[in-house]
Amino acid sequence: MAVGDRVDRVDAIAKVTGKARYTDDFFRPGTLVAKYLRSSIAHGRVTGLSVEKARELEGVEAVFTYEDVPPIKVATAGHPYSLDPAHADVADKLLLTDRIKHLGDEIAIVVAENELIADEALALVEVEYEEYPALTTPEKILAPDARKIHEDSSNVVGEHQYECGGKLDEAFELADLIHEEQYYTAMVQHVHLENHTALAYMDDLDHIVVISSTQIPHIARRVVGQALGIPWGRVRVIKPYIGGGFGNKQDVILEPMVAFLTSKLDGQPVRLTLSREECMLCTRNRHPMDFEVKLGMKEDGTAVARMVDVISMTGGYASHGHSIVAAGGSKSCLLYPRMTIGYHARTLYANIPVGGAMRAYGSPQITFAIESAMDDAARKLGVDPVEMRIKNAARQGDINPFSKLPISSCGLVECLEKGRSLIRWDEKREDYRNHKSGKIRYGLGVACFSYGTGTYPVCVEIAGARIILNQDGSIHVQTGATEIGQGSDTAVAQMAAKTLGIPVENVHIVSTQDTDVTPFDTGAYASRQAYVVGNAVYKAATELKQKILDYAALLTGFPAASLDLKGESIVNITDNNTSVISLNDLALSSYYDKEKGGQLTADVSHKTTTNAPSFGCTFVDVAVDIPLCKVTINEIYNIHDSGVIINPVMAKGQVEGGMAMGIGAALSEQVLIDQETGRVHNNNMLDYKVPTFTDVPDIHHDFVETVEPTASYGNKSLGEPPIISPPPAIRNAILDATGVAVNELPMSPQVLFKAFKSHGLLKP
């Protein structure tokens, strides 16, 4: 039984010894270094650009400007190609531009012998701008006289509206209480430890090789081809180990540029590695969102209607754009599915850093608004927040009002009951009644979430797996699914071992993706991989196992139906599982018998046409220091229904890491943008408050294991979900402790100071 075991990560030894190779570790002497010339303004037009002095500097190989790049706009979002042009991503990005849309926009690029010379050359470039007012807030962007940020598009890059689960106005009529409130979530950043980096060279005169830190090698291949206007088959993308992505590398950011540069420089190797400051300013971020929520409740805490109106800001370029707020909205319909739900969302261009995919893709923002509103309503009604959620929570068999499909597996109520017991909710709630005044106040909070697994039916869900029986009886597995730290390779090894019936130690994984040889898969995002690649691995392993048993039948004369693969032998199940031939001998025969056999392989491409809902909740116990405006987490639990847990150690890691990121978003993380100029104040790891070791408390978690019928191994999404519910749970705990509803993220000391002051907890 390999699935469910505490198997060590297949890449752990490579990583603890420093042997694991990441993109920059492929650097070789002679590699040219490229550096962008970035705009020093957030909105405007380049009116003069002088690069001659830079070109003449010794050690500079070339300087390219917006006049030198292909006049092709591409969509950078790492989505599958859309056969329906109406659903294609917005193609709005040139390799370089003179139309500045955010601070740090890319105007020119220097290629030099080394980084120091590239920096010197950049200092010699002279730029003149015509500057426009920076449009940084919905009010400014939607003003009737606001300039169009993209000349050929409205500033509203996407908009949609729907009602589901009934008629909204009729449902609100049934409510005893209508709660209306505004909520806001700030822009935050992924801060993966490895910055974006890519290296390109040419193998011959036609083929471009790109080594890149990407979550989506096959999509990157396509987008490079599109951006350069060359056949996609001439591009080869290699993805080695990558130092985290969290969605920021589900976007094609550097690959087209390095491919362009090597193609212009006779195939010389060129590296483009962003500094931390560039990475934080000029890659992608979580979209900031403004919400208006209207919630209709019955007196007993039954939720009857909810209308959410949201404005999402995608920054200077669309990237994933409106998909984020659309996906977050639709996935939130699963949480309390027996109510009527309305949703209206708009996504705006803005002269701020670009929004893209980030862990849980819109759900953290929307869940903050919904789960804050639920607690506000519970307080007004005098209902226990846990009881209220149990009353409304999704159950197996409920109909998802958005998709109209039944919820195939759901352990949300059990998650809530487990969390309530683990944190000793009832006992502490009683105890904390005496700690609601004075300097230090105590409170409890809860919040739930719902999420999907993969992107179907919005996008195709295609996954590939190839399994080979090696000469020694071990197997090699190759998938298009990308290991980005989440443990995909190890999960695949466990799944293949289970279905074949062999020890997991006899499974070798090809970790690197290489688009010239790797089975096609769209990559790591939407917590899809263990689900969709699981279905492909199951199919490939089942097929290979049948080939092994058929060949064993040929060799031994026993009917294949009486044989099975157990451990390292083929056994006769009709004769007490006695071994009839070892897998090693069978493998040798398949390769080297002169008359029969052949390499035994299975090569499968599988499209998953389902989407499994996953659920969970956070329980948190906080102390709020009123004078210091400081929140201390005494205890925190995440409880997840992610179906069958493939590997408890890796699952624990996903939950703890997501919770820490959620705690950061709740209490400290925010990209600080000057509203007048669009300048960013804190694009570094010192001023952007990513949680350090001393900021994260002891973290606890548990699982409610359901069995998801649409997954070959019963599993559902787990990579992204843990980040979703900690911020609203912490917010609700602060509300419980202080009586102050903080309606924005992050709940930093500055924000709490304002809130406590306006509620009279602190003297003005």
Place this chain on the structure above:
Amino acid sequence: MNKIITFTVNGKKRELNVDVRSSLLDVLREIVGMTGAKEGCGVGECGACSVLVDDLLVDSCIYMAVWADGKSIRTVEGECRDGKLSSVQKSYVEKGAVQCGFCTPGFVMASTAFKERFKDKTFTRDDIRREHAGNICRCTGYESIIEAVEQSMEED
């Protein structure tokens, strides 16, 4: 301007001609060829480049290569000997303290320094937190790293 410097890396003596502007990290990665230590920020914020210089934990991205002249450098590559992981490395594997792995070489050196410093002392979880505070991990939430350090302290 270049300068010839001599140091030992994981016990082996090296004589190198380095640009005086180079960081120890650049020299280790690009001249010595040891790419275990990583650059996550280049300015001493994240700790991915941590190595030991005369057994003291430093951010090699802001430690000039010329300062290392005459000193003894330890990197993650030297911690696994004769095919055997160090107790710190072994604990990181077993406790699941590794995800993307980019911060791991730096963390392994920080934990190695911690282990050597606290070998015969009592310590708390907060001591582990404080002594690793210069290293940022975005994947694990640090919980499994604490567990790995605790386990490594119980082993030789």
